[in-house]
Amino acid sequence: MRGIPVSESETGSFSQRKRSSSEKLLDKSFKAVAISLAATVAFVLFGIFLVVFSGSLESIGRYGTEFLFTSEWNPVTDKYGAFTAIYGTLVTSLLSLLIAVPLGIGTAIFITEDIIPEKARYLIGLMVELLAAIPSVVLGLWAIFIMEPFLRPFFVFLNNNYSWLPFFNTEPLGPGMAPAIIILVIMILPIITSIARDSLNQVPIKLREAAYGVGATRWTAIFNVILPAAISGIAGGVLLALGRAMGETMAVTMIIGNSNNFSWSFFSPGNTIAAMLANQFGEADGSQVSSLMFAALILMTLTLLVNIFAQWMVKKLSLKY
Amino acid sequence: MSNYSIINSRQLNYKNYAVRNILNIFLTIFSGIFTIITVLPLILVLGYILIKGGSQLSISLLTELPEPPGDDMFSGGIGNAIIGSIIVTSIAAVIAVPIGIGGGVYLAEYSRGGTFSKFIRFGTNVLAGVPSIIAGICVYGSIVSSKIIFGANFSALAGGIALAILMLPTVIKTTDEGLKLVPDELRKGAIGLGASQFTTITRITLPAAFTPISTGIVLSLARAAGETAPLIFTALFSFYWSNEPSSLLEPIASLSVLIYNFALEPYQAQNELAWAASFILVFILLIMNIFARLLGRYAPK
Numbered sequence: 001m002r003g004i005p006v007s008e009s010e011t012g013s014f015s016q017r018k019r020s021s022s023e024k025l026l027d028k029s030f031k032a033v034a035i036s037l038a039a040t041v042a043f044v045l046f047g048i049f050l051v052v053f054s055g056s057l058e059s060i061g062r063y064g065t066e067f068l069f070t071s072e073w074n075p076v077t078d079k080y081g082a083f084t085a086i087y088g089t090l091v092t093s094l095l096s097l098l099i100a101v102p103l104g105i106g107t108a109i110f111i112t113e114d115i116i117p118e119k120a121r122y123l124i125g126l127m128v129e130l131l132a133a134i135p136s137v138v139l140g141l142w143a144i145f146i147m148e149p150f151l152r153p154f155f156v157f158l159n160n161n162y163s164w165l166p167f168f169n170t171e172p173l174g175p176g177m178a179p180a181i182i183i184l185v186i187m188i189l190p191i192i193t194s195i196a197r198d199s200l201n202q203v204p205i206k207l208r209e210a211a212y213g214v215g216a217t218r219w220t221a222i223f224n225v226i227l228p229a230a231i232s233g234i235a236g237g238v239l240l241a242l243g244r245a246m247g248e249t250m251a252v253t254m255i256i257g258n259s260n261n262f263s264w265s266f267f268s269p270g271n272t273i274a275a276m277l278a279n280q281f282g283e284a285d286g287s288q289v290s291s292l293m294f295a296a297l298i299l300m301t302l303t304l305l306v307n308i309f310a311q312w313m314v315k316k317l318s319l320k321y
Numbered sequence: 322m323s324n325y326s327i328i329n330s331r332q333l334n335y336k337n338y339a340v341r342n343i344l345n346i347f348l349t350i351f352s353g354i355f356t357i358i359t360v361l362p363l364i365l366v367l368g369y370i371l372i373k374g375g376s377q378l379s380i381s382l383l384t385e386l387p388e389p390p391g392d393d394m395f396s397g398g399i400g401n402a403i404i405g406s407i408i409v410t411s412i413a414a415v416i417a418v419p420i421g422i423g424g425g426v427y428l429a430e431y432s433r434g435g436t437f438s439k440f441i442r443f444g445t446n447v448l449a450g451v452p453s454i455i456a457g458i459c460v461y462g463s464i465v466s467s468k469i470i471f472g473a474n475f476s477a478l479a480g481g482i483a484l485a486i487l488m489l490p491t492v493i494k495t496t497d498e499g500l501k502l503v504p505d506e507l508r509k510g511a512i513g514l515g516a517s518q519f520t521t522i523t524r525i526t527l528p529a530a531f532t533p534i535s536t537g538i539v540l541s542l543a544r545a546a547g548e549t550a551p552l553i554f555t556a557l558f559s560f561y562w563s564n565e566p567s568s569l570l571e572p573i574a575s576l577s578v579l580i581y582n583f584a585l586e587p588y589q590a591q592n593e594l595a596w597a598a599s600f601i602l603v604f605i606l607l608i609m610n611i612f613a614r615l616l617g618r619y620a621p622k
Binding site: 042 | 358423441547592
């Protein structure tokens with residue numbers, strides 16, 4: 001737009017009014033309120049760190065790094081080591097990720113390609129998002145009473161035939177790491193699927209047309225053109241899901257068995273940091289509280305690292321079309 | 322036309338048994354199977370909740386108090402848990418929505434991409450990734466154990482604060498993103514007419530972004546209402562009604578904690594009640610989710 005020249009006589013018809021001081025005050029105070037509300041986020045974040053860190057100081061001083069590598073957890077003798085829980089957190093989240101990533105990305109591809117009619121694709125996408133809306137505690141209830149009894153024959157089969165593997169060498173008796181991994185898969189699938197779907201949808205249609213134009217089949221185009229173009233968003237979603245799996249509490253608490261005895265077997269009860277916190281924090285006192293806070297600090301650090309890495313990765317990998 | 326097809330027919334024929342075509346079909350079927358595996362849990366979970374929980378639906382379920390565990394014949398209703406969930410979630414909303422919208426307004430309307438706003442955006446993402454159990458522990462450590470709120474330890478307020486911590490990042494993000502979608506012409510137009518920034522935001526941009534913001538708030542409310550982990554050390558549980566103002570400072574029942582507590586009881590009657598509560602909870606949450614989606618779709622443009 002070009003500036004319109006205003007002649008002297010025309011400006012005279014404007015009645016210039018300055019904003020009243022109350023209007024100015026309102027404007028300034030609104031800005032100040034908005035800034036302080038934004039700062040609340042930082043305040044809350046520091047508060048959480050401060051509470052958890054100051055709570056765990058005693059335990060950090062007493063056990064140090066030993067806490068990370070011993071698995072004895074005994075409130076009677078006051079000896080605490082979180083190895084079982086840390087191992088459980090890492091193993092359940094990584095294994096569930098390993099299962100959920102191909103499933104989620106496969107589903108995302110299926111509902112972004114034109115394999116089935118648009119309406120059916122929309123319906124599947126909606127169902128995946130509704131799955132994410134089911135609360136963790138309800139999935140835990142379902143896992144206890146329906147999923148675990150249903151899967152047990154399969155676990156028994158693995159135990160009978162492959163018990164020479166240390167991962168399958170205990171008898172499946174109910175709660176354990178294996179059902180916890182399965183329920184985690186169900187919980188993180190919607191995250192991976194919907195983020196992967198969104199990133200695939202954002203790939204410019206030109207790339208796809210160009211790939212088809214030079215004779216690529218559907219899957220050549222997907223593997224060589226579309227997936228690489230969407231990889232930043234997908235990788236971010238996968239890492240986000242990893243963070244969620246690490247911090248997931250209720251369903252895992254209900255199905256993992258909450259045992260601090262270390263075992264390689266996926267069929268024996270185990271523990272994760274989040275499950276341990278949910279289970280013991282209510283009744284803990286003295287140095288157990290401090291040790292649980294230490295475990296919480298470890299969990300926070302792990303999820304924080306994963307989240308930061310996720311954000312960094314999205315920036316690093318994003319292609320400029 | 323016919324000449325053309327004669328010349329190229331050999332090259333242009335689709336070869337059914339070419340490796341690439343077989344691989345293509347194989348992978349398509351595979352992705353279809355993956356999709357079925359992904360969707361199956363939703364159908365199974367909803368199906369079982371409908372069968373095991375929906376069959377128990379009755380007036381007394383919705384209006385009576387739960388019985389303490391021990392009686393295997395009769396488990397009562399979940400009336401106080403429904404009310405409790407609504408109260409705790411409302412407290413969370415009252416805290417998180419103004420803070421979140423204010424923060425989002427700052428990020429979208431005032432910030433100029435400086436260090437502070439970058440830090441707040443980063444902090445919002447980090448806060449969104451904090452496990453919900455940590456929020457519970459933090460509120461326990463800072464509010465419950467110190468009895469800082471009128472000497473109350475486990476209370477509905479503490480539970481609401483814990484849920485608010487979880488809602489906050491979602492509300493900020495949706496406000497921020499919703500406001501960014503508002504065309505800049507609207508802002509320029511308002512400023513050009515002489516409106517102050519306060520008037521521009523409250524009269525023009527916030528109303529224009531009403532739909533995405535309210536969708537985000539409803540979704541975050543639905544998420545908060547289903548959370549359990551932050552409540553088990555903060556709001557605890559109660560077998561009584563919470564119908565007086567003073568009960569905000571007392572332990573309060575909620576559907577999610579009821580499911581958790583009663584699922585782990587050895588009594589079948591309690592387990593049945595957990596299924597019934599799951600049915601009600603999932604029903605409410607799905608309604609909220611669908612409402613949020615309709616809000617986005619049918620909102621006036």
